[in-house]
Every structure is written in C-alpha cells, then in structure tokens.
Amino acid sequence: MDSYRFGAGRYIQEENALDYCGEEIKRYGCKAYVIGGNTAINVTEKRMRESFTKSELEYCIEKFSGYPSIQKIEELKNSVKETSCDVIVGVGGGRIMDLVKATAFELGVPIVAIPTQAATCAAYSPLSVLYTPEGHSDKYIHFEYEVNAIIVDDKVMLTQTPRLLAAGILDGMAKYIEIATLHPQVLDENTPIAQNSAFYMAKYTYDILKQKGEKAVANLKAGIWTKDLHDIIYVNIALTGIVSALMQGKGQTALGHAFNNALHRDFLEYIKKWLHGEGVALGLLAQLVYNEKEDQVEELKQLMTKFHMPCSLADIGLSINDENFDKLYQRLCTFPFMTHDRKHEELLKEAINSLGGWKNDIKGNE
Template identity: 30%
Template sequence: MLVITGYSVLCCPMGRLFTATKMCEDWPRSFKIAQMSLITGNPSKYIQGVGAVKEIGKYTSVLGNKALVTGGRTALSVSQEAIGESFRAHKVEYVVERFRGESTRTEIDRLVNIGRENKVNVVIGVGGGKALDAAKVVSFYLETPLALVPTIAATDAACSAQAPIYTDEHTFEKLIIRPKNPDLVLVSTDVIVKAPVRFLVAGMGDAICTKFEAEACRKSSIINFHGGSAGESALWLARWCSDTVLEYGVEAKKSAEQGVVDEVLEKVVEACVYASSVSFENCGLSLAHGYLVGFTGLKETQQYLHGEIVGFSTLAHIVLEEHPKEVVDKVFRFCYSVGLPVRLADIGLKDASRELLMKAIEDSRSKIEWLHNEPFPVTSEMLYEALITADRMGSELLSRQH
C-alpha cells in the first residue's frame, strides 16, 4: 500500500516499509530498478451491461462466502434487492451497512469494525465515488477481496486502486494506494441511466482530461501509480477515452435524458468508468487533477461534483500547455454543449480573488505533486494565469451563444 501525504510517500514493496521522496532516493536498489519497467494495472474482472449486478453472486462466490455490503441510501435502494437475490442463489452470506457519505478515517474505522465483528471475507462497495473509495480502504484493512458496483458514472473511482481520504470538514487529507486494483467491477448500465444526468456529465468532465494528463506525464517521464512507466497501450487507451467522450458525449447525454441504454451510452460509460480509471493509474495525473485537490478545500466549491471541477480544470490545463487553437476550441465547445463548467463562476468561484485562487493552488502543491507533472517548470503564477485565461475564454464563449 502507498500512502501519499504531501511530498512524501510511504510504500510497502516486498512487505517492507520505506519512506521516499519523489525521486525514490531511499528506496532499495531492487525497487529502483522496478521503476524503470513498464507496469500496468487493471481490475481482475470488469463486467458492464444491462443487468450486470444480477451476476454479483456468481462472481463474488469465488472471492468469499460472507460479504460486507456498504453503500449510500440511494445506491442500496436501487441495487440491494438484486444483490441479495444473487447472493442467496450462490450461497453467499452478507451483512449490509449504510455508508454515511464521506470517506473519512472515522467512517472507515466504523466500517472496518463492523466487518471484523461479522467476520466477513469479502467487501462490496455500492454507489458513487466516495462510497467506493471507502470500500477500497475497508477491504485493505480487513485484508479481503474487493468488489465494486458503481451506480453512477460520475467518476472513474471504480476500477482504480486509489482511495482519497478526507477530513471530517470535507477537505482532502491523504491518498491511499492499495497493492492491487479491485477484484471485480460490475457496472449495470440500466442502473446508470436511471441516475440524474448530471452524474454522467460529471463523469465526462473527469474523463476528457485523461489523454492530456497522460501525455504530460509521458513527456515528463513520470513514474505511474503502479511504480513503473506507462506503456504504449496505456497511452492509447487514455487517448481513446478522451476522444470517445468528446465525439459521443453529446449523443450519450441525449440517450440518458431519454432513459435509453444504447451503443453510444455503453461506449461513453465504458470510457468514463473503465478507460479513464485504468488510464490515469497507468499513465499518471497532472494539472487538471492537481487543481482539483486545491479546489476541494474551498467552501465555495463544496456543492460541485468531482468531475465538474475537473472539467473546468481541464480547460485551464490545455490553456497552460498552449494546445493548438482547434483543440482548445473543441474542448471548450464540448463542455458548453453538455453543460460542464466553462467559467470559474460555474464552480462557485464567481469574482474569486487572486488571494483565494492562489490559496487553492498552494494548498494543492503542499499536498500532491501532480501540478509539477509537466515537461517544463510550472509556477504558481502560471497556474493562476491559466485559470484566469480559461475563465475569460469561457465567458467569451457564453457571450457568443446568447
């Protein structure tokens, strides 16, 4: 497991604990060599389609015979019956405990204690990103296999080994990286399509940045979240992810609004839930998610979804990197077309002062290194100017549409 807090990393390669800097100065020689290797990670099994959750008993029974099922109230209400029927059919015992809304140390400890009291040997997370992240950490501490059932496509949390932990005040505290990806991910698109369309759109916002961050990390030779270099297949998948959402996202939103699960919707859900998740871990994160960490600490942004904030941050990302005008215009137009933020005001930061934005930037830089994952030096002033420029361009786009 890796625990990232600020600029230090706690890692457990080969069962030992080492403290290391970004350059791996204190890691053992054998682990340094491993950093040069191509390493990719994926969930052991990914299943997507109409009614996929009904198969959970079949696939969970090979992982364990007593499950802790945790999820939010809404998520459990739309899936618990199908999960229960499938578990009973495959002789899997289970206990259900509602997730209380935030992946904090307090909540994780509570769920771990419930798991221990009930002697479970597999953990099932059901719901959105925070519920799934909590389940990841709970399964790690219980030392059990993990199955995840996303009920919305708002983030790419379901397939990753990562799990951010937040304070009780809802600000980012640290990042846990499990030693492996989930054992099973079940995505029922008939459940996804019934959720508010805002969640799918947020998932698109989280996915459009994927290729831009992957390419930045590749150019700057960043070690990925699995401790190696990104392969060509990982970079290809990152590009497919973003390009698919940019090409089919508007049509997929229309399908979701009509409650129709069609080929386009399936394709975009795959990009948002699977490809985005696998790509960011295998390639790395950069500016778009770097901005996010700082923004989550502002009270003004608390009502906005992860993917909505990442969507606007992506605009600042491509502005700072000075992508060709046709690329920048395409991404801005897409965000406007599906209803993603194109201005600071759209994420609660209307008339935000320079001081407030710089506070968010410095807060992010103090917690993670993603804002430095570029093939050139990145200063706080550059990050601030990119936000202001993206905000101006978004305002100009809106004025032309009215």
C-alpha cells in the same frame, strides 16, 4: 518493487449482471459486507438480495452517504470484523468505492465493486481519494492489489442522472490532456513502455468520449439503452481506470485533478455541490492555458456548456481577489508535478486568471 496493478481481476458489464452478483461475490467469500449510498442501495437491493439468496450467500447491508475518511475506514473495519464478513462489496459512486477499497486493503480481504453510476473510474482504479469527514481533500492511497471484480449492470446504469455520466466523460477526457500536453517525452524512445501505452490509450478514450459522449448523455436522458451508452460507460469506468493504473500516478502534469483538489482543500463551500468530473473539467481549462494550448480552450468550454458545467470560478461563486488568488496559487505550487521555473510559474498565474471572470448561464443537468 515497481509493479503495475491494472485495476480489476474481473470486469463484467451486461444487461442483467446484478442478477448474478451473488454467484460472483461467492467466488471470494462466504459472507459479504455490503455498503452503499442510499440511492444506490435503493435501486439495487431487491435484485441483490434475490441473487444472494439464490447463491446461499450470507450478507450484511449498510447505507452510508458521507465521505471516505480515515475515521470511517476505521469504523467500517470494525463492522466487518464484528460481523465476521470475509468480502466487502461497494455499491454506488466514487466515494463508496474509495471507502471500500481502502478498508479492504487494510483488512486484507477481497473486494467487489458494483457501481451504480459512471461519473468516475473509481470502481476500477487501484487507489483511493480520501477526505475529511467534512469533505476537505485529505490524501491519496495507492494499493498493492487490484479490485477482485466489478459488476456493471446496464439496467442499473439507466437509473443514473445524465449529469453523472457527463461528469464521467470529462473525467475520462482529462487523462489524455494531463498526460499529453506538457510532456511530449512520453512518445520518445526512452519512455517506459507502460507510459507510452497509457498515452495512446488515453488518446483513444479521449476520441471515443468526444465522438460518442453527447449522444450517450442524450440517450440516457431519454431513457433509451444504446451501444453508444454502453460504450461510454465502459470507457468511463474501465478504460480510464486502466490508463490511470498504467501511469501509476506519475509522469503527468495533472493540473485538472490538482485544481479540483485545491478547491476541495481551501474553497470547499464553493466546490462542494459540484461533482468530481465537473471540478476536474474546470481545472482542465486551466491545464490547457498552463500548457500553452489556448486554441483548445474554447472547444472544451463548448462541450462543458452543453453539459451545463461551470466554466469559470465565477460560475461556482468564487471571486478571484488577491487573497483567493494567492491561496489557490500557493496550493497548486505544492503539488509535486509542478515545474518551478519562471516561465511555468507565470503560466500557472495566467491559468488561474483565465478562470476568474467569465460567467456561464448554468441551469444544471437534470
């Protein structure tokens, strides 16, 4: 059955949302297994415990800083069972969200997401990206049900770095570029209404991110909470997640994300220190060349430069010799959405070459 999961049953974003997390989590279970990264738990633990106590919610807390892998999913499943927890709570960024979604799906228990950064839409999207324990890309898993609730606390979001927010902005902008540039048929009368809706929502999110993104990152860097910052976090997490759900992972040439995945599979030592959105942004430059939109490359590159992101393979330390070029080309050719005719194979080669030699002065975002 071809069903749509739009990402979350409930989405809460307000200044003191964390103070009510115990009450919200108790809607789904009596004992929560809370897992999050070290930094994420450190910035949320005191307020979470106070809310849990007030709501008389039992809980266990685990810190985990690795990758969402098949091995860790099995380990987490055993921990949840052994502690008799009946709801899983993920606290942190994309890796934690991918881990808890996959674990909750396999156990058949509810899940509550408490993102502490807006670097991806992982808290919202009904899918998980899995890796090997070492960090190589492994596979995607699409889920049959949605995240039960997402709790976004504006105060907590002020603790993330500007670099994380900027990465989320480029990850959100990717949806429009990936859906629109190669496939004008998403607008024709034979297109499923969901994909048509995804196109217009992706265009809306792209425009908002382009309009308010720089200001929001500057506000965050200054530690000032503004409506622009609130709006960008909402778009990065919720609206981008809805677009992803509407497309069901189909009907788009997602070269931006594929490029990032290919680097994580075959060139991990070069891409490992960069965030998901930064790797995707690098792939978007190739996406625009592949889709014969070279006139848009410079504008995107300018935005990436303002955010101190890599704008070439040279920026991440990867040289494009014959061996590396062939490895990257062959990997990208394996993705199911690629068009295998002479024209598009040449465009793909041109797209890879376009990222080869230019070197940006990257200082890194604080």
